[in-house]
Amino acid sequence: MKLRWSRTLTLLPALALALGVTATAPAAAAHPSPAATPAGDAARHPSHMAPTVRSGWNDYSCKPSADHPRPVVLVHGTLGNAIDNWLGLAPYLVARGYCVFSLDYGQLPGVPFFHGLGPIDASAQQLATYVDRVLAATGTSKVDIVGHSQGGMMPRVYMKFHGGAGKVNALVGLAPDNHGTDLNGLTRLLSYFPGAKQYLDKLTPGLSDQIAGSEVLNRLNAGGDTVPGVHYTVIATKYDEVVTPYRTTFLDGPEVRNVVLQDLCSADFSEHVAIGLVDRLAFHETANALDPAHATPTTCASR
Structure with a gap:
């Protein structure tokens, strides 16, 4: 038994790290102290809803313009957070005139x-609460959502099971694990480590939910990948080492556009982390998806 648990504890960190490589070093300075937030705000809102104004995003006084009539909600990936995951894309969108918001979700004590x-279902409910708050603050009826990794897949759970279908105009996924992942076969090793899957389910259910074939993913994709009325864009990289095989990120259905960055620029070598954090071509494609009427071709020169 001791040997079995030793093997289990050896495998779990590898799975957690592999599924969660969207994380960056925490930008502690980006999270304001209570004194820096609007008076009483921390008391009024749970931690996953508390606004953090940085470089013009999470500004609840922002009102969408005629050019960009919907707020954009950014949904981080596994082991990410509302700030660190978006230090590149959020300012990029703010500079283009969008009202941009981001939340924390899926916290563990x-x-x-x-x-x-x-658990992804609980995270989807957190997203539902947050979207309602953004809609109320901005006076709009729909948002656009941009998500990285789990953050590109989990909003589909929100839309299908938590009342979000009528509140979302567009979903843009940056390397989303829409059909789960096998981590290049690593998840199949779980069966060789007795107790490992149960340990993972109990301590980090959000990781288990992203393994290909999980109950959540089977339920999500049953009956079709999309819901009516939502425009979908999936931006993938063939160098993705987390969502494997990388084409499992794609969706099938009406109002879907699947994009591989390397088809637009063969010199783009971004993998799973970079596509959401720093890839300017992915940012350009995101902007195109949010405003298709004014889209411009994405090339190696796009910035």
Whole structure:
């Protein structure tokens, strides 16, 4: 038994790290102290809803313009958070005139900064609450959602099972694990480590939910990948080492556009992390998806 648990504890960190490589070093300075937030705001809103104004995003006084009539909600990936995952894309969109918001979700007790580890259904309900708050603050009826990794897949759970279908105009996924992942076969090793899957399910259910064939993913994709009325864009990289095989990120259905960055620029070598954090071509494609009427071709020169 001791040997079995030793093997289990050896495998779990590898799975957690592989599924959660969207994380960056926590930008602690980006999270304001209570004194820096609007008076009483921390008391009025749970931690996953508390606004953080940085470089013009999460500004609840922002009102969408005629050019960009919907707020954009950014949904981080596994082990990410509302700030660190979006230090590149959020300012990029703000500079283009969007009202941009981001949330923390999937928190585990006693685990700061690194979120997206809780059950995906519970995270989808957190997103539902947050979207309602953004809609109320901006006076709009729909949002556009941009998500990285789990953050590109989990909003589909929100739309299908938590009342979000009528509140979302477009979903843009940056390397989303829409059909789960096998981590290049690593998840299949779980059966060789007795107790490992149960341990993972109990301590980090958000990781288990992203394994190909999970109950959540089977339920999500049953009956079709999309819901009516939502425009979908999936932006993938063939160098994705987390969502494997990388084409499992794609969706099938009406109002879907699947994009591989390397088809647009063969010199783009971004993998799973970079596509959401720093890839300017992915950012350009995101902007095109949010405003298709004014889209411009994405090339190696796009910035």
